[in-house]
Amino acid sequence: GYPPVSEEALLAWLAPLGKEIIELTPPVFRELMKERIGWAASWFHLLPASGSFHHFEAGGLLRHSLECVAIFLSDQRESLSEPMLFAGALMALTHDIGKPLSDNVLTDATGRIRRKSFTETPMEFSRRIGYRPYFLYWVRNRHGNHDRILPSVAGIRIPIYIRDALAERGAGMAELVMALMGKPSGDAGRRILDGVLRADMKSTSDYTLSFREKFIQGGIREDLALFIAADELRSDRKYECESWNRGNLKERLLGMAEEISDGRENGSEPEKDSEALRRALGFASGTWPAAA
Numbered sequence: 001g002y003p004p005v006s007e008e009a010l011l012a013w014l015a016p017l018g019k020e021i022i023e024l025t026p027p028v029f030r031e032l033m034k035e036r037i038g039w040a041a042s043w044f045h046l047l048p049a050s051g052s053f054h055h056f057e058a059g060g061l062l063r064h065s066l067e068c069v070a071i072f073l074s075d076q077r078e079s080l081s082e083p084m085l086f087a088g089a090l091m092a093l094t095h096d097i098g099k100p101l102s103d104n105v106l107t108d109a110t111g112r113i114r115r116k117s118f119t120e121t122p123m124e125f126s127r128r129i130g131y132r133p134y135f136l137y138w139v140r141n142r143h144g145n146h147d148r149i150l151p152s153v154a155g156i157r158i159p160i161y162i163r164d165a166l167a168e169r170g171a172g173m174a175e176l177v178m179a180l181m182g183k184p185s186g187d188a189g190r191r192i193l194d195g196v197l198r199a200d201m202k203s204t205s206d207y208t209l210s211f212r213e214k215f216i217q218g219g220i221r222e223d224l225a226l227f228i229a230a231d232e233l234r235s236d237r238k239y240e241c242e243s244w245n246r247g248n249l250k251e252r253l254l255g256m257a258e259e260i261s262d263g264r265e266n267g268s269e270p271e272k273d274s275e276a277l278r279r280a281l282g283f284a285s286g287t288w289p290a291a292a
Contacts, residue, residue, distance in 0.1 A: 001109065001133025002058060004126035007041040010062060017066045024073035025089065026082035028169065032162060033089070040065055040093055045122035047100055051138050054204045061096060064203050068092040071199035079191055083171035087158060088192035091180065092199050094157040098146025101153065105137045154180040 011018060018037055025033045044062040049055035055064040072092040076085055106115035106122060108129040115125040115134070126134050139145070150157070157180060158166075167173050172188060179189035 001135045002046040002122070002126075003133050004123065004131045005046060007038060007045075007123060010041045010045065010059065011038065013059070014063060014066055017063070017070060020070050021066060021073065021089075024070065024077065026086060028082065029086040029165075032165065033086070036090060036093060036162075037066070042121040042123055043097070043100060047104065047122065047136065049096065049099070054207045061099060064207070065093050065096060067203040067206075068095060068196070068199040071202050072195050075198065076191065076195045079195075080188060081170065083166045083169045084176070084188045084192065087166055087171055087176050088179075088195055090158050090162070091192060092196045095150075095196055095200060096146060097153060097156060098149045102145045102149055103139055103142040105139065106134045107137065108132065109135060111135070151181045 021037065022030055022033060041062060044065060046058040047062075048057060048060040049064040050060070055061065069089050069092045073085065073089050076088060080088060100122070101117050105117075106125055107113060109132065113129055115122065120128070122134060126132065154177070158176070163173065163176075166176065172186065175184070175186040175189040176192075178185045179192045182193070184190045184193050
């Protein structure tokens with residue numbers, strides 16, 4: 001289970017990332033940004049960002065969300081007004097808020113007590129069950145649900161009191177609301193949505209490609225490790241890339257398997273390479289490869 005770690009401890013763990021975000025945030029919005037980062041720590045807590053792909057470790061969702069904010073602020077600070085830059089950063093922070101709301105279920109150890117997904121943070125749930133660990137179960141056929149519900153939780157992503165602060169400082173509220181609905185109108189709205197998407201992709205791809213060395217150390221050949229790491233660009237419409245989708249990956253791995261079995265590969269070690277391919281194909285099918 002996931003232990004009842006305090007929000008303060010989580011923020012201390014990610015302090016360098018939090019410090020970078022505050023420094024990149026326009027000074028007039030820094031206190032509000034600190035507050036929203038604290039809010040994110042409460043809602044995301046120790047939840048992973050995914051079941052087996054990027055940022056799948058405890059606390060992965062919070063780390064990924066903060067990485068997206070830092071990337072967005074760094075990339076867009078010359079392109080947007082200060083109010084719209086801050087608004088876009090909050091959208092980056094909450095782009096995966098649908099995951100704790102729709103993609104997973106938190107229970108106590110018995111499985112009988114469940115978290116109230118829309119009104120109870122993981123830490124509040126842990127308090128309710130006596131400061132005991134909580135357990136996470138991913139919802140079947142969940143993929144895409146967290147994106148679909150985003151328009152319905154616009155008030156969670158950017159609360160009314162923050163919208164007041166943005167309006168007071170000249171933010172284009174109609175443009176911002178349309179961006180929150182996923183239907184940008186105007187240059188700033190399009191820049192915000194595009195910037196959030198790019199930040200999401202960069203955080204995700206940087207994370208998965210970092211596994212290349214770990215795969216190699218685990219006994220998977222270097223070329224296979226690169227294919228596997230790139231598989232995060234697999235099936236989601238946001239990451240469509242013909243060269244790296246899941247079907248293409250499996251085809252290429254199967255082609256390598258045939259080469260090895262036919263003994264055509266120069267300098268290959270059939271037994272070692274076959275085992276590497278077996279694990280690689282398992283990963284391509286959705287199974288994390290075992291350590292060597």
